[in-house]
Amino acid sequence: MSFDEVVLGRRSIRGFLKKDVSKELIEDVLTLAIRAPTSYNTQPWNFTVVSGHVLDSIRETNVKNMLAGVDPSLEITATGTYTEQHRKRQVDVAKQLFGAMGIERHDKAGRDDWVLRGFRQFDAPVSIIVTYDRSLRGNETAAFDCGGVVNALVNAAWSRGLGCVINSQGIMQSSFVRELAQIPEDQVIMICVAMGWPDDSFAANSVVSERRPVSEVATFKGF
Secondary structure, eight states, rough: HHHOOOOHHOBBBOOSOOOOOOHHHHHHHHHHHHHOGGGGOOEEEEEEEEHHHHHHHHHHHHHHHHHHHHOOOOHHHHHHHHOOHHHHHHHHHHHHHHHHOOOOOHHHHHHHHHHHHHHTTTSSEEEEEEEEEEGGGGGGHHHHHHHHHHHHHHHHHTTOOOOOEOOOEGGGGGGHHHHHTOOOOOOOOOEEEEOOOTTTGGGGGOOOOOOOOOOHHHOOOOO
């Protein structure tokens, strides 16, 4: 694919084929992703790639604890509740997804099932847990750099035919994720990326989220 085809064609994938992704292909994707720029080449990130019984244990524990009302144990600072236009964009994409899946507003069972899919990392065959060095905790530049590498990761995966969704629900129970994935204590768990082969029959995979136009987000001076 050309760069434009990757960026304009990529979308979040929430339905995956029951088909393995090879370690070699994931390494290829990561090789591309880690070319993302960082502040002074600090490269604060690390990746724990889980699949098979390890990933199954993580999703089972995540779902069980969330259903039991166990408080989330996210290791990054929560952003709080979005309001106004930011909340509206969240609601708008939810409407797109629910509309594609045929989940009506009053369909509590359907909505609950959708939430559980998120806690299961949408049953993807692979999850890449992104962490950064604990010595950098509180460093906003390091967090910014990790966001950059995640963007590079999902685009690199798309260029190889793989789909991803950036998924915070999958690490809501970070203490158990750390234990089951054997993540070292000197790493802070930031986010996870569910990855696999897109299932074209899964309706939500066709959803393309809207973007604000350049005329709205950019201000030009001196032109």
